[in-house]
Amino acid sequence: MRIAIFTDTYAPEINGVAKTLLSLTSYLEKNQVDFRVFAPDGKTSVPSVPQIERFMSLPFLLYPECRIALPNLLHIKQSLDEFNPTLIHIATPLNLGLYGLHYGKKHHIPMVASYHTHFDDYLHYYHIPFLQKWFWMYMSWFHRPFHKVYVPSESTKAKLLAMSIHDQIELWGRGVNHILFNPNKRENEIREKYKIKQKKIILYVGRIAPEKDIDIVMNTFEALPKRCREDAHLLIVGDGPLLKTMSNHRSEHITFTGFLEGEVLANAYASSDLFLFPSSTETFGNVVLEAMSSGLPIIGANVGGVKHLITHGENGFLCTARDVCSFAEHTMQMLENDQLRTNFGVRARQFALTQSWEEIFARLILSYEDVITMTKQQFSA
Known part of the structure; x- marks a missing residue:
């Protein structure tokens, strides 16, 4: 299994999405699962890591912790061609996610998405609720090609089902470091x-x-x-x-x-x-x-x-x-x-104590495998 992850926020940025993805990649590394992360650079410079590819970016207006990447598309293509992913996981629907979606569709690679943030609710707080209609139109279009969409809670699942975002929505919960937070x-x-x-x-x-x-x-x-x-x-x-x-x-x-x-x-x-x-x-x-x-x-x-x-x-x-x-x-x-x-x-x-990252990620890997197997069967039929 070789997993390409596209996200518009990643450590050392501090927010729920970045923390979750860092926990995921730590688990993948520990269990010797190959991965590549394509993410924007951030306010804080970090040492170069082979599995993490970063791109120039600007802060996203509604949520500065997410950044609008200015990616080198030729470089990403070459990197993906070399890595040859068996699965693409897209965590955010901005620039990098769009390119990951394009590459996956073009090369018939199994794709999953994860939904982390209710940006539609944010529109009310920033006094631009009239954009909600366009937001949900875009989200419906963006998520249509994925085999599964992962959400962190039942209420989020119900919301996405009600908005007809996708019909294969699966729970991907969250864990906590019980030793640190004690x-x-x-x-x-x-x-x-x-x-x-x-x-x-x-x-x-x-x-x-x-x-x-x-x-x-x-x-x-x-x-x-x-x-x-x-x-x-x-x-x-x-x-x-x-x-x-x-x-x-x-x-x-x-x-x-x-x-x-x-x-x-x-x-x-x-x-x-x-x-x-x-x-x-x-x-x-x-x-x-x-x-x-x-x-x-x-x-x-x-x-x-x-x-x-x-x-x-x-x-x-x-x-x-x-x-x-x-x-x-x-x-x-x-x-x-x-x-x-x-x-x-x-x-x-x-x-x-019942919320274990190990169990949560083990179930996610099984779900990944299910998507890969299902895609192979579709193309061999």
């Missing part, structure tokens, strides 16, 4: 670094952007009863277009850390008391699973991929999307009941 990482370093004096820490991790409903995070904290708010600290981890503006509103009860990763991020999770994540645009919710693995109870929106991770009343609470009263009520309930918070955290960790 309740045992709890320590006082985070409190000391950010001078946090309050007893309880409410944590948000994610992009500081409109489509993440970051305004609901702030409004929820402000809507808490005074007794809760005075005893709590809101720790906001992440970068994004609204960070500079929002971080100007300094408070002894609110801290913006900017981007964190690795052990520092793991410590921030484990050293907090609950995870507040109101985003209603998620196809999955990787940070929710990281928080659960760290032993945190979750307060999330009852919509999109997040609702499949939270069992209401067992490891967290599901709230009506963008309903500040609902989020504030359940946050207050969690803050004021230590035993409830502890029990939910234990169950959250137990659930996260």
Whole structure:
């Protein structure tokens, strides 16, 4: 098996798609499966790796973590001719994905796609909803030639089926690093670094952007009863277009850390008391699973991929999307009941331990093999 992966975002970029693809390629390398990744360059320069081919790019307007590549098409063709892929996996539908689609169709190579981001929802947040019709027309055209389309959650599958994007849509879940994201990482370093004096820490991790409903995070904290708010600290981890503006509103009860990763991020999770994540645009919710693995109870929106991770009343609470009263009520309930918070955290960790990358990627490889076999049978018939 030789897999060519086309994506418009890849490590060291920090987002769910890039992290997922890095985990995938690490698994392929570990299991000696040949692969090539065709990806844009990024803001951060990285050492050259033979399996990763990068191209000049510009940031994508709606989502700067995805970049519009300016690929050398002759170079890509020569590289693909030499690699001779048995399967093409296209993760994003921009420039590089379009060329991968063209090459696969021309050379009759089995192709699969994965759908990661609800860009149609983003259009509302950026005040251009009139583009939705054209977006779905393009997505329908783009995905038509693939043998399978992978999605991270049942709600995403239902959405794509309703939009008639494809009739072969398969779940490709997500895992988490249980060793890195671990309740045992709890320590006082985070409190000391950010001078946090309050007893309880409410944590948000994610992009500081409109489509993440970051305004609901702030409004929820402000809507808490005074007794809760005075005893709590809101720790906001992440970068994004609204960070500079929002971080100007300094408070002894609110801290913006900017981007964190690795052990520092793991410590921030484990050293907090609950995870507040109101985003209603998620196809999955990787940070929710990281928080659960760290032993945190979750307060999330009852919509999109997040609702499949939270069992209401067992490891967290599901709230009506963008309903500040609902989020504030359940946050207050969690803050004021230590035993409830502890029990939910234990169950959250137990659930996260069932989400193994090894099993998820093993099933994906079997699906790849199924597509390759099915294509061979079609052409030999």
